[in-house]
Amino acid sequence: MKGSEVSIVLESDYLTICEVIVMVNHDFEPNEAALEPIEQERPNLASGAEASASTVHLNLGPQLLNDGNVDADIAKGSCYQSATSQNGNWVRFDLEEEKNIGMVALYARMDSQTYQTIAGAEVRAGDHLCGVVNYRAGHLYYRINCDGTTASSVTVTKLGWLSFCEIVIHEA
Numbered sequence: 001m002k003g004s005e006v007s008i009v010l011e012s013d014y015l016t017i018c019e020v021i022v023m024v025n026h027d028f029e030p031n032e033a034a035l036e037p038i039e040q041e042r043p044n045l046a047s048g049a050e051a052s053a054s055t056v057h058l059n060l061g062p063q064l065l066n067d068g069n070v071d072a073d074i075a076k077g078s079c080y081q082s083a084t085s086q087n088g089n090w091v092r093f094d095l096e097e098e099k100n101i102g103m104v105a106l107y108a109r110m111d112s113q114t115y116q117t118i119a120g121a122e123v124r125a126g127d128h129l130c131g132v133v134n135y136r137a138g139h140l141y142y143r144i145n146c147d148g149t150t151a152s153s154v155t156v157t158k159l160g161w162l163s164f165c166e167i168v169i170h171e172a
Contacts, residue, residue: 044068045101045169046154049093055083060163062091070166072110072140079109079165081117082158089162092155093169101125101146102172104154106133107165108141117163118142126151141168148172 051062060074060081071078082089108118119135123144130146154169156162
């Protein structure tokens with residue numbers, strides 16, 4: 001589509017605009033993350049780690065999260081799905097020994113349920129809160145920085161449903 005101007009139309013009494021981005025270079029991505037799979041330049045500490053979960057729904061267990069399959073279609077049986085829980089849900093990866101955790105990436109489901117199953121998920125290295133997933137439509141994964149926290153486990157927690165398709169854990 002070609003054009004020389006952008007119009008924003010007011011259809012109510014209030015108009016609040018925080019940012020407008022007009023992209024000319026279609027290869028430019030203003031946000032570094034999440035439209036392409038993560039390059040595996042470093043070993044994924046989650047590979048081979050023992051995975052456990054607070055709940056499992058439809059036999060879609062935590063072993064699906066560190067099998068190397070980043071397919072975002074839960075219907076293909078490639079994603080973990082929790083059951084509902086009043087106390088929240090968690091998935092834990094036991095790394096067997098302490099590591100300096102640099103980055104954790106969660107590959108999201110790419111369907112109509114993505115928002116409610118990943119938004120607000122907390123990522124912890126041991127007891128240290130590394131960060132919270134800030135949902136953005138269309139992102140394949142969410143990268144959380146753990147700043148080199150020393151831990152022997154990584155846990156993802158969330159109130160309500162928890163579902164995602166793969167985890168990558170890199171050392172600092």
